[in-house]
Amino acid sequence: MNLKQILSKKLNVKKEKLPKSFDQIGSISIIDIPDELKKYERIIGQELIRLHKNIKTVYKKGSARSGIYRTRKLNYLAGERTEITEHKEFGCKLRMNIRRCYFSPREGTERSRLIKQIRKGETIMVFFAGIGPYPILISRRTKAKNIIGIELNPVAVKYFRENVKINKAKNVSVIEGDVRKKARKFYGLCDRVIMPLPETGYKYLEEAIKCLKKEGTINFYCFSPDDLSSIKEKIMRAGKRLTRKVKIIEQRKVLPYNARISKWRIDIRVY
Ligand SMILES: C[S@@+](CC[C@H](N)C(=O)[O-])C[C@H]1O[C@@H](n2cnc3c(N)ncnc32)[C@H](O)[C@@H]1O
Structure with missing residues (x-):
């Protein structure tokens, strides 16, 4: 029953x-x-x-x-x-304080879907890394070269560091702080930027573009109705401001949010 x-x-x-x-x-x-x-x-x-x-x-x-x-x-x-627990996701151990950190087990399937895009030798930036589910899974399950995760919440950062250790994710670097201040050290160095902050992530699109090498990819998450025109306009505008050509290569509904809005992933190629 x-x-x-x-x-x-x-x-x-x-x-x-x-x-x-x-x-x-x-x-x-x-x-x-x-x-x-x-x-x-x-x-x-x-x-x-x-x-x-x-x-x-x-x-x-x-x-x-x-x-x-x-x-x-x-x-x-x-x-x-x-309020402290250890969650298992595709063979990774994820420790956290559930009251003080963000984590959603519902997003595990999307994480495993996303990492199939990752090629051998990529340098990957994860903005808004939380307790580290994306960086750890990428480290354990792909042949990426380096993964950098930036996170603002000091409690999440503490668990992120612990999770790197217990999963022996040696190619993951944990950076504590605001993406706006910490990303600049990585300008021009990354093949891919993952942006899992669907409410306000669009405000950081220019930071993501600046982190990319000549031909790189952004995996951008957002909340939107089925008509994506407003968010697509924001993406195009960010590219224009930095005089970089941007092209949307895939859009995918990830999870429902409410009757009208869903969480989406938009994959963007930046030239
Ligand atoms: C939606 S959660 C995603 C966390 C993690 N990536 C996951 O999937 O479990 C967004 C995270 O971004 C962090 N955050 C919000 N604004 C930030 C900023 N400006 N710089 C760095 N981290 C930020 C929050 O503390 C939170 O942990």
């Missing part, structure tokens, strides 16, 4: 109102519970632990992601009181 089936037996609530899915990061589960089920939230947490032997702690989403670090409020519901 799944969570929804068990809860519908235990609680006096219409089946459609019950949560059926949750995110699992290592041994911690994060679930979205509507306000009308507030009085049952602890029971829901306990049932989740009873049902899944590898879940030790349950939190409820307490807010949307916000702020520069893209974290959210989490309310403790059940199990061991910890």
Whole structure:
């Protein structure tokens, strides 16, 4: 039986109102519970632990992601009181504090899809690197030469460094700070720049272009409706300002965000 089936037996609530899915990061589960089920939230947490032997702690989403670090409020519901865990993704170990760092297990499939583009010997810059899922996966699963990750949140940087160590990702360099200040050291040196900051990443397109060698690639993430014309215009404008020719080589819907907006990846070739 799944969570929804068990809860519908235990609680006096219409089946459609019950949560059926949750995110699992290592041994911690994060679930979205509507306000009308507030009085049952602890029971829901306990049932989740009873049902899944590898879940030790349950939190409820307490807010949307916000702020520069893209974290959210989490309310403790059940199990061991910890906010630190180790998640496994395609053979990589990713340690983190789930309250103080951004991480989404839902993006694992996209990461594994993206790294298929990477060729032997590439120098890769990852802006907004968080606890390091892109750099670590690239280091472990491709023949890239060097990977540089820049991240602003000092707690995420601490885990990023730890993750580099535990995964023996020797070709990864961790840089703490703002992309706007730290990227300039790498101008003209990279084959590829990955930009996983979909809300405001477009503001850093010029930094990304400047990091690229003569013919390089940007993997740019953004939120957009199906009509991508507004975001494409921003990309073209960034190229024009720097007198570099830019060409969109692929666009792909990554995940739904809400009824109208999705997360997209746009691959850009810069000449
Ligand atoms: C959406 S998260 C992605 C994190 C990571 N790449 C992942 O996929 O799990 C964006 C990250 O960018 C960081 N960030 C935001 N603005 C930044 C900036 N100007 N320079 C460096 N990092 C920044 C945030 O702290 C956050 O960790």
